[in-house]
Amino acid sequence: MTDSACPPLVLDIDGTLTRPDHGIDPRVFDPIREWPAPVVIATGKAFPYPIALCQFIGIDQCVIAENGGVAYVDDQILFHVGGEDDGPGRSAAFDAVDAFVESGGVLGWGESDLVNRWRETEVAVQLDADEELLRGLADEYDVEVIDTGYAFHVKDATISKGQMLERVATVLDYETHEFVAVGDSENDVSTFEIVGESYATANADAAAKAAADVVLDDEHATGTLSVLDELRRR
Template sequence: MVPPLALDIDGTLTTPEHTIAPRAFSLLAGWEAPVVLATGKAFPYPVALCQFAGIPERVIAENGGVALADGQLEYAGDPERVDAAIEAFEERGGDLGWDGVDTINRWRETEVAVRRTADEALLRGVAAEFDLQFVDSGYAYHLKSADASKGAALTGVAETLGYEPSDFVAVGDSENDASTFEVVGESYAVANADETASAAADHVLDRGYVDGTLDALRAVRERAVDDA
């Protein structure tokens, strides 16, 4: 029996061009245990990916701020404090950096994502002032409550699904995946992972992006077959 999975999306199920690889859909749909998509994106994005992949909606979004599993929806963090911090950031000359309609934050409920071209020092200072956590996912800067994380959310999702967090295998690429790696039984960082994720993972893969993820899951499946 294959183990349940906790998979990041960006940099993990995507290509170097930041698009979802078509071969990822068959991977997700064909896995015989629960698959949880754990991302820094806003909640609708992983839900939509589950729908298009034809798998149950089991997701962790906004770096642990929102979690859904088998119809049970949970929130973590203090969005009002985040909003107050972002207001202070903008009053001091900061800019979220998203041109036109801000689809990055439009449906975000518990945190705010800021373009990585923004004033990092100012944003870090505001985060410290409001007792919030600054996270660099490699794709955006995130301001969120310190008690919200992918790992904490996975602990709750695992309970809902009838598993222990240690039953899961996780694959990721960013510092926001390190908390997931800390609670699962086995973790893989793809070759394009940042230093924090690579240091926290049990294994660092030779290939990056979706190709590395496929390599990891082939190894997991082969081991499960050998152990059967």
Template sequence: MVPPLVLDIDGTLTTPDHRVDPRVFELLPGWDAPVVLATGKAFPYPVALAEFLGRDHLVIAENGGVIYDGVETTIDGDPDRCWAVVEAFLERGGDLGWGGDDTVNRWRETEVALSIDVDERLLREVAAEFGPGVEVVDTGYAYHVKSPDVSKGAALETLADSIGLSPASFVAVGDSENDVSTFERAGKSYAVANADDAASGAADHVLDRGYMDGTAAALEALRDGVSPV
């Protein structure tokens, strides 16, 4: 039997140029166990992907701020405090970095995402002035201003319990520091080869290949009943 999965999206189910890899639509629709999509993106993105995969909508969005178990949505975090940090950052000359694109934060409910090209030093300096109730997480694709007690790992505990499973029954695959908490709760964890130092250090195994190349190899091995490494 295949294990339940908790999968990051960006950098894990994608190509190096940020497209969803078509192998996702070959490997995941028939996966005979729950598949949780756990991402830093806003809620509509993983729900849409689950829909097109023909999977139950088991979703962790906004780095754990939004959880959906197919029936009930759970929201956690302090978006007002996050926006206060961002507004102070903007007042001091910062920029969200998305140009005219407002879709990045349009549906975001618990945090704020800024482009990876913004002034990180200034952003972290402003966030520090707001004290321990807020943090900045670098996912490699964006800086997320979020509540520190919100995480993908904590969300996995909540979602797994709601569907009658233990977090330790899951296999996790990811690529960045926001996946560390997931790796800590899952029974087995794999970092793709393009993973940052935090994810690579926290994973049980680092795969030989990056992006969906690594994830596909791991899923194929799990499907065939052999170790991915």
């Protein structure tokens, strides 16, 4: 495959661009920086984290954050559409988490809570939290809880990475089937369902593996790098 034929990419962060110890694997920097087509960083992390990652890698800031709740592309901030207005749709998820805390639940991130400090559309809760209580209140407030393997994310059920990728792709003047995606969690399933090729790293959860076109032999960033190498060789 020539550089001009390289497909646009959708890359998750945790479990996909990271090492087993959760830190970013520096080996991904050059291949992503040198990729000749758009690269969308799609994550469950709060908005500032993927923006900063793009800046430090040295690529265009094109991100989907908060599992599709908010995105940035071509100097536009896009929020999940929760009604007539295009803006943060945070109330139900935040109300559910408020009720969780009032009922004795603990988010688990400490007093400063840098995990949620900048979130606008969802809330993340540590995996050792009271899952039964959390899911029960989510049902009561008509929101969902997804387990990414790194946190429970409480969000509107209509928010997804795939739904937001459709909008980002339109701005970039691509069709979603032109993208290749790599991920490792159930929050990547909606992306896998609409892209042309999807790859789950070997450390991926059962939902991601079931949805992916290919389950890689290698884990974490090593698996992702193998996909990029293969695509460049075509």
